Each structure stands twice: as structure tokens, then as C-alpha cells.
Amino acid sequence: MQQPSFEIIGPDVIDVWTWSLDAPPPSVDEFAALLSAEELARAARFVRERDGQRFIVGRGRLRSILGRYLGLPPQIFSFIYNDYGKPSIALPGGTPFQFNLSHSADLAALAISDHYELGIDIEEIRFLKEDIAGRFFSRREYLTLQALPPEAYLDGFYRCWTRKEAFVKAHGAGLSLPLDSFDVTFDWANEPRLERLDGDPDAPSNWRVLELETPITFAGAVVALTKGHPVGLRYRSDEEEAPKWSVSHPEYSARPLHRNDGSQEVRS
Template sequence: MTEWLTPSEIFELSSRQVDVWRIHLVSIPPDESALSAEERQRAAKFHFDKDRHRYIVSHTSLRGILARYLHRAPEELSFSVNEYGKPFLTDHELEFNLSHSGDYALIAVTRERKVGVDVERIRAEVEIEELARRNFSPREVSELTALPLEERLNGFFSCWTRKEAYIKAQGLGLSLPLDSFDVSLGEPALLRATRPNAGEAAQWTMLPLDVDSGYAGALAVRGNNLDFRFWDRE
């Protein structure tokens, strides 16, 4: 069970620490003052107010959280994206990843190591077997269909979030084939196999994240024997 703690004022992050932040998007009022002009333009394009609210709060939270570690003002941070669309800070080695779904966002932060995070609201209407056949490896599909019917929905979203977290950590977008690696569906969360480089799997740590009832979450980070902290953004 993930224990989410209240953060202190000042944050330091060692090379072996990984912080994960949980943001309850609907409980925080939107404030665009720290966003860039491009982010404000993107927010304005949302048709529904709730989607605009969630975008503003998640990206303002990202700026505020990263600013804690860098001891800078949130509006001073500058971002760019790699050729596959993964954002990064233009002038610092701090690594981060953001995911949001429904009423929650997750932000993972570490130093000089690949990291990815994913959160998904569990939706019973999803055609899980069809999506699994299109997006999971043969081993993952076999394990999913072997589960009792009442366990398949949670098994699907556990697998989905773990695969998404790993893909986002690698920062290669869909150029990384979804069937080129296997993750576990149950506990413990594992990157079981990577192809064609079989040794890559052992270089990663994967964790399930208990976000809230009705949500699935996962973290993937390159490295072993790491120190994890879990924070609630107040």
C-alpha cells in the first residue's frame, strides 16, 4: 500500500532518490500565472471547463513541484520536448514525468535517470480483451485471459499502467513496440522481459501506485536499490 505523506517546505533529492507526487486536481483552484504563453494557449483550446481546469492544475503543479527542488520560481522554468514528444527541462538534469486521468495527476521526479509514471481511471466499459490483443505482448494476453473474469479488469489496468510507465520512461513514444517487453499483471510489479536486449529488464525497478479507489497507477525507473518517497501536493 502506497503511503502518501505531507511534504516539507524545502526539498533535496539525492542521486538514488525517486519522489512521486499525487495531485487531487479538482480540489485545487486553477491559476495560470506560472504557465508559459504556450501552455495558456493550450489550456484555452479545451472545450470543457473541467478538462481546462485539470490541465492548468496539473501543469501548474508540475512547475511548482520542480521549482521546490531547483529553488527557483515556477514561472522561470523552461521546457522543451525530445523528437518523440517527451518533455524535459532545458537547463537542468532533473528528470520528471507527468500523468493525469480523471481527478488525479501523478508526477515522478528524480536525478539523471529515466523515469515514467502513469495513472488511469478504471473504466468498466473498456473492451479489455480487444485492447489487450492490440497492445499487450502474447505473454501478457495469455496471463490476462487466464485470470478469473472478476479479476480481469484490474489485471488489464495494472498491465496497461506498467507498460505506459515504462514507455514514457524510455521517452521513445510508439517507436518502442508494445510487444517488445513484458510486465507482470499481479504482484510484485515487474519488468519481466525486454527484447532484443534481454539484460535491459534487470536494470529497471517498477512499482504499483495506490492512487485511490477506482484508479490504477505505476512507476518505472531505471536503477535498483532506490529510495522512494510519496507525497501529496497540499
């Protein structure tokens, strides 16, 4: 097997890639050529053809990007999964890279680090027909959400949800970690952070929560086990002249709020 030649990221940044999952048929075929037989079989099991094509584009793009960091052709490495379904790259000599992929609607987001366990979540902001927060959020989070004005409820919900999902994915324990066993901040007055994790008093200082820059109809977050080391997000693309950087708590004063009826209210 060809020897990898790793691209260095470093301890100060986490690389983030985003891309559309909707691609014309020629591109879908090109991505399909990068997938394993198992991945192609998974794509074929989708009921809707569009969902299968989006899976192919998502996995093909994932392989292309990871191949860039590994210095390897994207089709020659494979993935292994822990007991809770979290993937990692399988190479004979190992790899320093941790990665996590999320997708919602037609958008995919990938976070990569060569230093930290991490998770990423992205969600399309949609009308909520049931009290999901009451079922899954901690009591503190639920009360904070209920105290928000109606025009801020939906944004608050998705900010909280994506941070919690990203933490669960970074933690690596899957659904065995109850969503009400930890608290995250999601109001606009405070920097994103983990406030509590049952059984681990040091967790708030060890985990870093970062707001993901997204289109206005999406929300997203990245969480990493940095053990107190400051880290930022570096946004990457194939067309970049220089990577785009973000701070951990971007300003949202110009971002429209979403009511839970599908409408938007622009902040003054």
C-alpha cells in the first residue's frame, strides 16, 4: 500500500469543509467510483434515488478531502467504527486525523483535526411540530429556551440542538449518553460552552464548543476535546486562495431570527 504523507493542521485550528450534496449525474458517477462496495450497497438501499445520490456525493467528497490530508488516493483507504458507530480512518500505521461528518437537506459539513477528538452537527432550520426540547433537553436548557421571545425560539432551539449533537458525536458514546446529562449555552449573551456533564466536573474546561458559520437557513456547531487549549475554525474549499478563519463566538447581529411558523424577523 502507498505510504501516507500527512498534511499538518496543528493544535490551534480545526479545519471545516462544507459542500452541496446535489450534483449532476456525471459528478455522482465520479464520486461513486471512489466508494467501496459496502458504501455502494448502502447507497442502493435508499428508497429515494435522490437520497442515494446524496449519500454517494457525501461519501465521495469525504474520501476526496481525507485523501488530500493523507496524501493517498481517496479510494484505497477504509473506515472502521467504534461500538457506537463513530468512524475513523483505518491505516496499517495509524493516522493522527480525527474527523466527523454531518449533513442536513442538501448541505454537508466536515470537521478535521490532527490533535483532538471532535464532532460536528449541521441542521436545516425547520418548523417544529412537537416539543422536542421537552423530551431531550436538560431542565436548565428547557427553561432557558422557554424564556426566549417567540421570534428567538427556533434559533435558540437549533443552536442548542446542534451543540448537543456535536458534543455527543465528539464524546463518542452515541445514544448511550443521555441528552439531558449535560448542559450547553445557546443564548446570544454568552460564548458557546459546555456547562455541565454528569460525573465529570472537569468537562466544562476540557471541551470547546464552537459556533459554525452557516447559510441563514441552517445552524451548526463543532465540539472538540481540547483540554483547555484555545482553538478556532479554519474554513477550507477547493477554490481557496487563503483559508477563511473564524472566532469562536461570531457576531450574529445581522442574522435574521426564525419564528416557529416558517417566517423570519430581521433584527434591527
